[in-house]
Amino acid sequence: MTALPQVVRRSPDRAVETYAEGKPYDLFFLDTAGVRLVGRKTEASYPGPDRDGRPAERLKCTLIEPHMLLGVVEREQVAEDHVAVFHRPLGEEERTALFAAATADPMTDLYYPYAQLGHRVRETDTGGWEVTDESARELDHAEEVLRDYVPDRLAELGFRGGVAYDAACSTGAFLHAVGRRFPGTRTIGQDLSPDMVARARTRLDEAHCGDSIRPAIPEGSADLVVCRHLNAFVVGTDQAHDLLAAAASRCRDGGHVVLLGHTPILISSQWCEMTGLTPVQRSGATPSGHALFQCYVLRKG
């Protein structure tokens, strides 16, 4: 199953996580260069070495770094109370080389197959967040890497502005960054939380309060649809699929749909493909290539 004969001859090891601790969420798979790797998410350098003069924090966040890679997957076992992923361990140099291959290929599939095992409170169970100035700042900070990356990447992929809709816009900072990069773009946000909508109104052209299962804009009216809410700890898996369908219906044919977030995306790129959304990319990398993160860019039709 791998092009790394020296790794296959090594003694196997296993990564184990129990449901009780909700930890299968930390196990990620990375398909790159023809091999399937397993890793365990730990703290990353955030926002990372690309920011001169700003000290990097150590955060468990959306970023994956090479030291988190464990080995080449052979098989897994999803048991009554735990997951075990059997693998052949990687050495330091192999980690570095495979990670470089992963960051060089935007179709690298980074995914969390066990994100929803175990018991976690979903944020929307409370009917939307209450927001303080501090929590809003934290949210915006946690999304900084994505906010820096996506607008330029969309330009590379041919997006030229138009109507941009964010189905769960939060403080509006993300969509605002898109608007700044593409002048003349009409930015339309929607959020479940009145507090969030009040904040987003100061930054966006429109901000609507409501559940994103009922999008605030007409079908086929957006050139860009941003989904930052189809993620673990935000919604459930079935709900994520329903919300994707609702959001994608608002995108025009030929337009772009973007899936991202702090926590694992609960939709596979294959599901997107099955529903008429062609993956153009699945993961992004920081400018220096120090870290990798999930970021689906999909073309409708």
Place this chain on the structure above:
Amino acid sequence: MTALPQVVRRSPDRAVETYAEGKPYDLFFLDTAGVRLVGRKTEASYPGPDRDGRPAERLKCTLIEPHMLLGVVEREQVAEDHVAVFHRPLGEEERTALFAAATADPMTDLYYPYAQLGHRVRETDTGGWEVTDESARELDHAEEVLRDYVPDRLAELGFRGGVAYDAACSTGAFLHAVGRRFPGTRTIGQDLSPDMVARARTRLDEAHCGDSIRPAIPEGSADLVVCRHLNAFVVGTDQAHDLLAAAASRCRDGGHVVLLGHTPILISSQWCEMTGLTPVQRSGATPSGHALFQCYVLRKG
């Protein structure tokens, strides 16, 4: 992840099974010829086309046939209440060719990664089976393919007889078949059920009543240890690992340990390797190659 470019270009599909129905048990993976396949177990032709003059039944059993193969796996998603395996579907000819490659390679890894999701009654919860003549005949019948296969295969792999211990010997028919193939072998069975032990005594040199966590024979005293009980619906995953350690301790260095059964084996071959049991084979095929089944042959030390 695959050497089948025409398959990768196909539209993806997904195999979904819910925990409520206990069906993830039916999903199997097959690693062969450098590709990872997913399939769904349905009824097979049993004992199969190799038995002249005996009509084959259609049974959901230990046998995997080519028509059960679905596609080349891309990724999976283990969600709150279901498993989805995304794959690129195989055509008829590809199924046939990949299945032929799988049956030709005894190291083909056939496994059931989700065997223990969902809720199933374990047979040992009742403290051992009550056995009727009819249920004993059914048990023996369901194991016919394995009983025919294993002794000859052990001979090919260098086993020459000696002390053969079956940690959960049931009616004793399996170990009896081993004894017949290797004259002079001392056959020693153990079972939790007094009914089973009474039946086994008529066929084996010794049959002991007791939990196989406390094997009836001394450490390192067996040339062959047979484990037919480390399987789904018989024990739990943790219990299976404890019972393997107990049974394997009775095998001498250089001896053989065999894992098999009607239902999925709850031990990975990688775990065996991690605990000093080197896999010599992982799956077997019927003489005509019409079907494949799990059958680990391990060499101790």
